Amino acid sequence: MAQVAHVACPHDCPDSCLMDVTVAQGRAVKITANKAHPFTRGALCAKVNKFLERVYAPDRLLYPVKRIGAKGPGARFERISWDEAIATVADKMRQAIAVHGPQTILPYSYRGNNGVYQSNGIDRRFFHALGASTLARTICAGGLYGALAYSDVFFGFAPEGLVESKLVLFWASNPLDTGLHVWHFVQEAKRRGARLIAIDPYRSRTARMCDEHVFVRPGTDAALALGMMKVIEEEELVDRDYVQRYTIGYELFAARLRALSLTELSRACEVPVAKIQDLARTFARTKPAAIRLGIGIQRCGGGAAAVRAVACLPAQTGAWRDVGGGLCTFGGAMFTAQNMNGAMRFDLSPPGTREINMVRLAEHLLDPSFTPPITVIYNYNCNPAASLPDQPTLRRALQRPDLFLVVHDLFLTDTAEYADIVLPATSPLEHDDVILAYGGDFGSFSRRAIEPVGEAKSNAEVFQLLARALGVTEPAVYASPTALLADTLKKGLSVDDFTRRPFVRTRARPDLLPRAQGGFHTPSGKFEFYCEKMARDGLDPLPTFVPPHETLSDGPYPLNFLARKHKDSLNSSYGHLPVMRRQEHEARTLEMHPHDAALRGLSDGETVRVFNARGSFIIPLKISSNVPPGTVATFWGWWDKLSGGKGNVNNVTSAKLTDLGGGGTFYDCRVEVERAAA
Numbered sequence: 001m002a003q004v005a006h007v008a009c010p011h012d013c014p015d016s017c018l019m020d021v022t023v024a025q026g027r028a029v030k031i032t033a034n035k036a037h038p039f040t041r042g043a044l045c046a047k048v049n050k051f052l053e054r055v056y057a058p059d060r061l062l063y064p065v066k067r068i069g070a071k072g073p074g075a076r077f078e079r080i081s082w083d084e085a086i087a088t089v090a091d092k093m094r095q096a097i098a099v100h101g102p103q104t105i106l107p108y109s110y111r112g113n114n115g116v117y118q119s120n121g122i123d124r125r126f127f128h129a130l131g132a133s134t135l136a137r138t139i140c141a142g143g144l145y146g147a148l149a150y151s152d153v154f155f156g157f158a159p160e161g162l163v164e165s166k167l168v169l170f171w172a173s174n175p176l177d178t179g180l181h182v183w184h185f186v187q188e189a190k191r192r193g194a195r196l197i198a199i200d201p202y203r204s205r206t207a208r209m210c211d212e213h214v215f216v217r218p219g220t221d222a223a224l225a226l227g228m229m230k231v232i233e234e235e236e237l238v239d240r241d242y243v244q245r246y247t248i249g250y251e252l253f254a255a256r257l258r259a260l261s262l263t264e265l266s267r268a269c270e271v272p273v274a275k276i277q278d279l280a281r282t283f284a285r286t287k288p289a290a291i292r293l294g295i296g297i298q299r300c301g302g303g304a305a306a307v308r309a310v311a312c313l314p315a316q317t318g319a320w321r322d323v324g325g326g327l328c329t330f331g332g333a334m335f336t337a338q339n340m341n342g343a344m345r346f347d348l349s350p351p352g353t354r355e356i357n358m359v360r361l362a363e364h365l366l367d368p369s370f371t372p373p374i375t376v377i378y379n380y381n382c383n384p385a386a387s388l389p390d391q392p393t394l395r396r397a398l399q400r401p402d403l404f405l406v407v408h409d410l411f412l413t414d415t416a417e418y419a420d421i422v423l424p425a426t427s428p429l430e431h432d433d434v435i436l437a438y439g440g441d442f443g444s445f446s447r448r449a450i451e452p453v454g455e456a457k458s459n460a461e462v463f464q465l466l467a468r469a470l471g472v473t474e475p476a477v478y479a480s481p482t483a484l485l486a487d488t489l490k491k492g493l494s495v496d497d498f499t500r501r502p503f504v505r506t507r508a509r510p511d512l513l514p515r516a517q518g519g520f521h522t523p524s525g526k527f528e529f530y531c532e533k534m535a536r537d538g539l540d541p542l543p544t545f546v547p548p549h550e551t552l553s554d555g556p557y558p559l560n561f562l563a564r565k566h567k568d569s570l571n572s573s574y575g576h577l578p579v580m581r582r583q584e585h586e587a588r589t590l591e592m593h594p595h596d597a598a599l600r601g602l603s604d605g606e607t608v609r610v611f612n613a614r615g616s617f618i619i620p621l622k623i624s625s626n627v628p629p630g631t632v633a634t635f636w637g638w639w640d641k642l643s644g645g646k647g648n649v650n651n652v653t654s655a656k657l658t659d660l661g662g663g664g665t666f667y668d669c670r671v672e673v674e675r676a677a678a
């Protein structure tokens with residue numbers, strides 16, 4: 001008899017949908033969207049509709065393997081038993097610890113799986129108890145967290161509030177591809193007469209659905225935001241009462257705004273002065289006015305400054321006063337329902353343990369003075385040989401002969417080609433986990449629906465096996481999912497809430513007026529146009545435009561390059577599956593404005609080489625008005641090892657960091673494009 005199991009989607013996506021999985025004779029035969037779940041509402045996305053293609057993919061890794069022969073592209077592997085795999089990894093760790101101490105071991109992971117138990121719980125407890133180096137997981141939102149360290153700039157009102165908005169600015173945000181379910185609220189707002197404007201250097205699917213799309217030069221949003229605020233100040237559109245009651249330092253900021261040149265700001269961001277004025281007036285005069293601030297804004301040299309500058313707008317105009325006004329961002333259950341230390345147990349990590357920025361992996365691996373050296377990397381939930389910037393340097397680093405690399409994944413990824421041992425991982429259908437959404441106020445206890453495919457094991461199970469093999473006695477490492485959940489939940493939520501139903505509302509009522517009366521999470525409790533703490537740390541205490549590393553510079557590489565997210569993949573996950581490969585012909589192209597193509601004598605469909613000093617890749621050209629002159633764009637996620645030598649887009653992106661927070665700067669990159677040699 002067929003049964004229906006509820007499994008929460010663990011992808012790195014704000015929506016955390018609930019899937020209804022039909023299981024017959026032990027096999028998952030159908031996946032549909034749960035209808036009762038507040039965000040899912042009966043619809044999954046293009047990727048997860050085809051989730052069974054991933055679970056039962058013919059290239060799923062079914063058993064542990066060890067590499068035979070050289071590291072790198074074309075690596076060959078041989079089947080081994082789990083006993084041999086665990087013994088080998090534990091021996092290597094033990095030997096490395098004996099020579100260099102435990103910090104020679106580096107856990108390397110991101111959000112390939114978002115679950116609390118599998119990926120933010122047992123794993124962390126294991127490495128903390130071992131005394132391994134810790135990892136600063138900065139690749140995605142480092143700039144954002146850098147800005148957050150100084151001001152309450154991000155956690156805004158819950159998406160439900162958008163239905164009341166009369167204006168929504170999609171600022172570096174492309175939810176139609178990257179977090180679909182917020183669109184339900186946007187459509188309702190639109191029915192009620194809201195105006196939608198996208199601010200994006202690319203004409204995204206979201207931009208196409210808006211009333212208006214404003215092209216901005218990548219990495220220059222702070223210039224645009226400061227320009228808008230200058231107009232708002234000078235045209236007396238400021239909400240003086242809100243500013244006076246709930247903010248500090250506005251007069252100092254206003255003086256700075258008055259001193260700035262609108263012409264220069266316009267030149268930096270490539271938005272005409274008249275358009276900056278128009279955006280400023282529209283934002284200040286429309287009530288309620290919302291900014292849906294995406295993660296894309298902070299992947300540039302001045303990423304943290306950009307977040308901070310945009311976050312000043314609703315404080316200046318008092319947009320926070322209204323339901324549907326202010327910033328609408330990602331302040332969901334992941335941040336409000338859990339106590340991170342309860343889950344991860346940072347206290348188990350010996351005091352003084354170093355933290356390694358994940359974006360700088362290659363640099364540290366290649367630095368002979370980095371002590372203790374990293375000699376063991378345990379990689380899970382992450383595919384750095386696809387997703388990290390500056391791949392040529394990274395791949396050189398991963399070749400280091402004395403480096404022992406373990407990869408735990410569902411597939412033999414590009415990273416697996418550099419591994420000594422690869423372990424097969426379970427899909428979310430095959431293990432228990434707890435999923436807390438970051439885009440909404442709900443979570444799920446996600447239960448195993450089928451037996452593991454092949455010999456796959458979950459993250460937590462492998463860490464517990466390794467812990468036993470290494471003699472780790474700390475009981476927290478061996479906690480069950482419910483015990484770990486009990487340690488994790490904040491007051492007011494119980495394990496029973498989670499285990500009794502398919503999903504839980506973690507806040508009875510979503511926060512729609514989080515800053516109507518101030519209450520900012522800053523030392524002063526007010527919105528800090530002037531930030532004392534930044535001044536103390538030797539930083540500019542006022543919002544400012546920190547120029548991008550590359551996209552404003554002259555030099556041999558004149559084109560801004562954007563390798564954006566694709567609707568049918570989740571970063572590099574799915575890149576090898578038929579679902580993505582079917583899209584390849586259409587989506588794996590370099591979009592270039594007709595003007596730039598004419599300058600280079602290039603025509604539609606021909607094969608080009610995209611390059612800079614870091615590296616290059618080969619791709620068909622598509623002449624397109626989705627990009628303005630001076631910018632080229634593509635989607636990313638396909639695998640290098642399946643590309644027939646064309647290369648990864650991240651061969652050209654830069655490993656430079658954001659101004660604060662040490663984040664990745666993927667969208668701050670310059671290239672040149674030429675006809676590829678035949």
Ligand SMILES: Nc1nc2c(c(=O)[nH]1)N[C@H]1C(S)=C(S)[C@@H](COP(=O)(O)OP(=O)(O)OC[C@H]3O[C@@H](n4cnc5c(=O)[nH]c(N)nc54)[C@H](O)[C@@H]3O)O[C@H]1N2
Nearest residue numbers: 172173174178199218219294295296565567569570571667
């Ligand atoms: N289908 C799908 N969904 C995903 C993912 C995926 O790979 N595929 N990835 C997931 C992950 S890891 C994340 S972090 C989220 C991110 O989801 P979003 O928050 O939507 O962020 P991005 O898609 O990175 O960028 C959003 C938009 O910002 C634009 N942009 C780039 N640079 C700039 C800039 O300097 N200024 C401005 N104004 N706009 C800019 C891009 O062109 C893009 O259209 O999506 C998640 N959801």
Ligand SMILES: Nc1nc2c(c(=O)[nH]1)N[C@H]1C(S)=C(S)[C@@H](COP(=O)(O)OP(=O)(O)OC[C@H]3O[C@@H](n4cnc5c(=O)[nH]c(N)nc54)[C@H](O)[C@@H]3O)O[C@H]1N2
Nearest residue numbers: 110112113140380381382383387408409425563571572573
């Ligand atoms: N050019 C360019 N590069 C980018 C970006 C971009 O927009 N453009 N985006 C950046 C951003 S925002 C992010 S967040 C990163 C993401 O980069 P990564 O974190 O590397 O994400 P993925 O490439 O999807 O790799 C996740 C891996 O985890 C595996 N996995 C899934 N579930 C499990 C599990 O339960 N256990 C184990 N052991 N493994 C599992 C998947 O199979 C997959 O191979 O990429 C960054 N790189």
Ligand code: SF4
Nearest residue numbers: 009013016017045048
């Ligand atoms: S929209 Fe996001 S959470 Fe929902 S099924 Fe797709 S990837 Fe998963």
Ligand SMILES: [Mo]
Nearest residue numbers: 012140141295
């Ligand atoms: Mo991300």
